[in-house]
Amino acid sequence: MSLRRSLTIHKHYGFRSRFLSMLFMGIKHLNYLVPGFFINRRSVILRGNSFAGIHHKTQLKLDHSQIIIENGTLKAGIDYGYYDGGMFDPARDVCRIHLINSTLRIRGDVSLYPGVCIFAQNAEIIIGNGTKINGTTQIIAQEKIEIGEHCNVAQGVIIRDNDGHRISTDGSLPALTCLPVIIGNHCWLGQRSMVLKGVTIHDNVVVAAGAVVTKDIDRDTLVAGVPAKPLPGRVTWED
Numbered sequence: 472m473s474l475r476r477s478l479t480i481h482k483h484y485g486f487r488s489r490f491l492s493m494l495f496m497g498i499k500h501l502n503y504l505v506p507g508f509f510i511n512r513r514s515v516i517l518r519g520n521s522f523a524g525i526h527h528k529t530q531l532k533l534d535h536s537q538i539i540i541e542n543g544t545l546k547a548g549i550d551y552g553y554y555d556g557g558m559f560d561p562a563r564d565v566c567r568i569h570l571i572n573s574t575l576r577i578r579g580d581v582s583l584y585p586g587v588c589i590f591a592q593n594a595e596i597i598i599g600n601g602t603k604i605n606g607t608t609q610i611i612a613q614e615k616i617e618i619g620e621h622c623n624v625a626q627g628v629i630i631r632d633n634d635g636h637r638i639s640t641d642g643s644l645p646a647l648t649c650l651p652v653i654i655g656n657h658c659w660l661g662q663r664s665m666v667l668k669g670v671t672i673h674d675n676v677v678v679a680a681g682a683v684v685t686k687d688i689d690r691d692t693l694v695a696g697v698p699a700k701p702l703p704g705r706v707t708w709e710d
């Protein structure tokens with residue numbers, strides 16, 4: 472697709488969006504253009520001063536679903552990830568967003584790095600301003616997953632609010648358990664960590680690499696291990 476095509480796509484969103492598209496796509500990411508589905512206002516809603524920069528290989532399936540961007544920019548599949556280096560190839564590590572009867576709500580500026588997969592069914596996913604989701608992370612929702620502001624979700628993290636299968640240890644087969652996951656502001660989820668259903672992680676928490684979080688975590692805490700347990704002290708970290 473040419474730059475002209477991208478302008479055509481954005482004509483529905485007024486001068487500011489078009490200008491940003493030119494600037495953003497034309498100078499910084501010449502090859503990355505917004506796919507045509509963006510002209511469908513019913514699926515992608517830009518509120519306030521909002522903008523979407525989506526790598527053209529990003530796979531978007533929106534079945535009776537919406538992406539709502541509120542006063543910010545959603546970047547999907549166009550940042551390179553780790554140290555801005557060659558960890559991920561946007562053309563190969565494709566971002567996938569598949570929503571069924573669901574809403575993905577972007578509050579402010581949010582980056583989904585190449586290879587991020589977001590799946591939601593009858594669910595809501597909210598991601599706050601300044602949050603970066605690194606490559607190959609998976610977010611799987613059947614109820615609600617909320618990630619706060621200025622969080623750093625490392626590579627290969629899994630966040631899910633359901634088990635995916637019915638399970639019990641007493642011979643019965645109850646309904647699938649889906650419990651909301653809430654992650655506060657300024658949290659860092661280390662590489663290949665996992666956050667499971669029903670967990671609330673309060674503000675300023677660091678989850679060590681490979682940890683599996685099954686219980687709520689108090690603010691200012693570093694947790695590690697399987698299952699994740701708090702380590703002594705009050706954590707501070709810098710993005």
Ligand SMILES: CC(C)(COP(=O)(O)OP(=O)(O)OC[C@H]1O[C@@H](n2cnc3c(N)ncnc32)[C@H](O)[C@@H]1OP(=O)(O)O)[C@@H](O)C(=O)NCCC(=O)NCCS
Pocket residue numbers: 605623624625626660661662663677678679680681682693695696702
């Ligand atoms: C959490 C982390 C930052 C802690 O680093 P640190 O402050 O230097 O901590 P230390 O290495 O001194 O470890 C402190 C204790 O926690 C334990 N620990 C640290 N990381 C752990 C992990 N991932 N799993 C289990 N235990 C861990 C250590 O064994 C040590 O235990 P001890 O006191 O019994 O010896 C680091 O271990 C980590 O997991 N980094 C994540 C890196 C990452 O994912 N980067 C992605 C970039 S976006």
